[in-house]
Amino acid sequence: MISTTPKGDRRYAILGTGALGGYYGACLQRVGLEVHFLLHRDYQHVREQGLVIESADGDFTLPVVNAYDDVAQMPACDVVIVALKTTQNHLLSDMLPPVVKDDGVVLVLQNGMGIEQEVAQLVGSKRVMGGLCFLCSNKVEPGHIHHLDYKQITLGEYLPDYQPGGLTQRMRQIADDFERASIPITLAEDLLLARWQKLVWNIPYNGLSVVLDATTNELMADNSTRSLVEQLMGEVLAGASATGRKISDRFIQTMLDYTEKMTPYRTSMKIDYDERRPLEVEAIVGNPLRVATAAGTDLPLISMLYRQLKFLDMQNRRFNTD
Template sequence: MANQFIYNSSQLSYAILGTGALGGYYGACLQKSGLDVHFLLHSDYEYVSKHGLVVESKNGDFTLPQVQAYSETSKMPPCDVVIVALKTTQNHLLPQMLPNLVKENGVVLVLQNGLGVEDEVAKIVGSNRVMGGLCFLCSNKVGAGHIRHLDYGEIKMGEYAANYQTAGITKRMQQIANDFESAGIKMQLAEDLLLARWQKLVWNIPYNGLSVVLDARTDELMGNSHTRSLVEELMWEVVAGAKSCDRTIPQNFVETMLQYTDKMKPYRTSMKIDYDEKRPLEVEKMFGNPLKFSQARGANLPKITMLYQQLKFLDSRNSS
């Protein structure tokens, strides 16, 4: 049941699906704190299985000379918490990955951007075995098994319930949050996962989208009066989208996000990195799904719609 502890053991086991800038950083922190962590890797598997992981961090550099690395989920042991840190463009792989990897009383923690990602996972493992997490993290993978953590790192985590009903704060959320806090990762527990996801989109939609369309870092978008105004206008459209889903984002939240980005180190967003590396973009989950949610409820979000159409064009041209 969703409100029970995941496991009665004193220590949870963790699987990391996607050992990149995000999954690699959080997984490495969890292992460094003494937890049992298992990493799924693709291109870096051979290197990491021999040399481990290196993390450069504003909170202190560290190396894990040995990690439990795997090239296939079929070789991984069932774990209490399966962290999905893949790009959403790889979610078609999850039906093969998840069923045998999450323990019977375990949970899948989806650390992905966008909206509707938990719905997909719930269809595979059941609604009562899914949580979502929103990561406020500036981190890049700079080489094989080499992660550079630039700034922030907080996770806002919430229980998923069917159709994104408000699920409150549960004991198992606290259990996982305690592990992350012990690993030096600040946690926020959200009573309403849908509200938390819309709040994250207030940042993700303008900065990820405009960084690709305008070929710009966050500091460049904030440093020009025209693009700064455009960022703010897009944020207010996200607020309107949330309202159409009966979720109210506080009036001061937009200003908080603008100030947050003003203080951020110059940052090339994850979508901009994917575009530059000619990888598929997370357009549907980050832009398409919020538009579908909103339009189905009568909301009109013209600037986000235009950004979505531009990104679809650039993504298509980039992959041809």
């Protein structure tokens, strides 16, 4: 085991060493933090050969990492990063309890909404934080991650019912670790607001990329689809507003500009669809839709997108023989 944690440093666990978890975990280990990686199909490969990160910021290799295929073998950690696809979150009830220290924290870095609430039921709400990752990364081969663009994270504390959690000492400590690893961090006082803001991007682009078989640049180049993107973004703002979170209309333009500057991108949901993997429909579209509906607001375009995605996901799962 590589034990590099000097006094005061936090020990990290990465649950799901894929595109996101593998990238951030490797960045943290590279600057000397102690990181423990839970792997799945490429466990043997990574145990023997480590991780390769091909990155827009410079490639690097970690020939030796702390690799596990069973949480029971992992040490209890201060920060446990959840980086599975949300479609695998049913595994968390077994995975989390042994690996999070009594005074540790589970940091949910997945896309979507409502996951912190589920995690709080497993480990208690005092041990949960959320993060929104503006990252374009793919796992291209066993133990090989290709980081294409962006990397910043917005961090927020979770409190029951997503009451704003303010800024805390442990947020600053985790932010320091990531910044040491050259990952820019924004600290959010209100995690729910930050989650809605991220969904302004994910709901239209992830959803439409699957339904319309398109990349981000294709969605932006056509007037009809660009308008659909904008209308869907408007509905996300309405959902946020129904839960008491105001996002200014100008934010829509910011997200459109951000996407126009992005390298043409096949969204993560589109990659999952093409690879015939389960889609994160419930976390990214279903949960926010249900939250808005419960708060008394109809989101008709998002509701239609949700049903279309459910249909395509169900068809896709029928073909998946894994």
